[in-house]
Amino acid sequence: NGYHVAVVGATGAVGTRMIQMLEQSTLPIASVKLLASKRSAGKVLQFKGQDTVVEELVPDSFKGIELALFSAGGGVSKKFAPEAVKRRAVVVDNTSAFRMDPAVPLVVPEVNEAALAQHHGLIANPNCSTIQMVVALEPIRKAFGLKKIVVTTMQAVSGAGNRAIQELRDETQAVLDGQDYEPQVLPVAGAQKHYQIAFNPLAQIDVFEEDGYTHEEWKMIHETKKIMADQNIQVTATCVRVPVAVAHSESVWFEVSQKGATAAKLRAILQKAPGVVLEDDPENQIFPQAVQAAGKKATFVGRIRPDQEQADAFHLYCVADNLLKGAAWNSVQIAERLHALNLLRVPK
Ligand code: A2P
Numbered sequence: 519n520g521y522h523v524a525v526v527g528a529t530g531a532v533g534t535r536m537i538q539m540l541e542q543s544t545l546p547i548a549s550v551k552l553l554a555s556k557r558s559a560g561k562v563l564q565f566k567g568q569d570t571v572v573e574e575l576v577p578d579s580f581k582g583i584e585l586a587l588f589s590a591g592g593g594v595s596k597k598f599a600p601e602a603v604k605r606r607a608v609v610v611d612n613t614s615a616f617r618m619d620p621a622v623p624l625v626v627p628e629v630n631e632a633a634l635a636q637h638h639g640l641i642a643n644p645n646c647s648t649i650q651m652v653v654a655l656e657p658i659r660k661a662f663g664l665k666k667i668v669v670t671t672m673q674a675v676s677g678a679g680n681r682a683i684q685e686l687r688d689e690t691q692a693v694l695d696g697q698d699y700e701p702q703v704l705p706v707a708g709a710q711k712h713y714q715i716a717f718n719p720l721a722q723i724d725v726f727e728e729d730g731y732t733h734e735e736w737k738m739i740h741e742t743k744k745i746m747a748d749q750n751i752q753v754t755a756t757c758v759r760v761p762v763a764v765a766h767s768e769s770v771w772f773e774v775s776q777k778g779a780t781a782a783k784l785r786a787i788l789q790k791a792p793g794v795v796l797e798d799d800p801e802n803q804i805f806p807q808a809v810q811a812a813g814k815k816a817t818f819v820g821r822i823r824p825d826q827e828q829a830d831a832f833h834l835y836c837v838a839d840n841l842l843k844g845a846a847w848n849s850v851q852i853a854e855r856l857h858a859l860n861l862l863r864v865p866k
Pocket of ligand 1: 553
């Protein structure tokens with residue numbers, strides 16, 4: 519009794535968290551199939567204490583599967599997500615492959631759960647840095663409207679996968695030991711040049727576009743408008759990779775469209791907001807921190823204060839586990855909501 523679930527990219531940084539989130543989920547689960555590349559086929563992972571053998575991903579992996587969570591890169595999703603849907607599995611895709619497709623809902627349950635009703639078998643999970651920002655800003659938008667957002671991110675290396683985590687560790691150790699180290703992964707695995715991340719923030723995440731923005735920045739701009747269903751919100755972003763293993767931190771400046779907002783009112787709103795934990799008490803030196811957010815599902819928000827020069831403008835600082843709320847938890851949360859809304863099936 520329950521769903522037959524597949525995890526694609528089960529050996530990866532996000533995939534391993536998807537397994538954990540499924541273990542903790544209220545979703546009724548009958549079986550879990552773990553899929554990865556040929557390289558990992560035969561590897562044994564655990565699901566709820568049971569040994570589970572990783573299988574090579576092929577189109578027929580999805581026979582009898584009702585829910586498939588994908589996090590094995592955009593190319594894998596483009597090729598295999600349609601195969602899964604064809605075999606009547608609902609796909610929640612954590613890659614950027616289908617996010618901007620108008621026929622595909624792009625969902626953060628705290629913000630736009632209603633969009634799930636429009637799905638045709640595929641739901642996209644937004645970019646990690648976008649998710650935590652919209653969780654923090656949506657309650658404010660509901661109360662006072664949002665005119666403009668200027669965000670600077672400080673993003674953990676785990677967003678670039680397990681190899682990037684290993685690179686941060688090995689390189690940091692090498693620098694401390696005074697040894698040479700040849701970076702091979704960051705800032706972007708497939709790029710021409712690689713740079714040191716140890717003790718050195720890098721203002722490049724994903725590839726550069728012709729306009730000088732990176733693709734990560736592009737995602738934050740366009741995904742925010744799609745999730746909030748408002749093309750008029752002005753959004754701009756600078757995305758920076760920092761030498762942190764897990765949890766993204768963001769400095770967000772925003773302007774509300776209605777009069778009357780105060781920091782105290784925003785704090786009261788966020789205190790009650792779904793998925794938000796308010797950590798904002800300067801007197802007691804309380805503000806969100808990556809090491810404290812890592813391993814948790816919430817988005818932590820603090821440093822709420824008015825712009826000293828401009829009316830109706832504010833700053834906040836938010837932190838969330840990029841592998842959980844930014845990826846695995848948001849995906850499993852989508853699946854839980856689909857189940858609760860009786861939408862966990864591919865419409866005929
Ligand atoms: P594998 O371990 O077999 O390489 P990360 O984000 O940590 O780099 O992980 C990427 C995940 O995507 C891994 O589970 C990886 O499996 C999987 N993956 C990468 N390429 C493919 C592919 N062509 N087919 C199936 N899974 C893939």
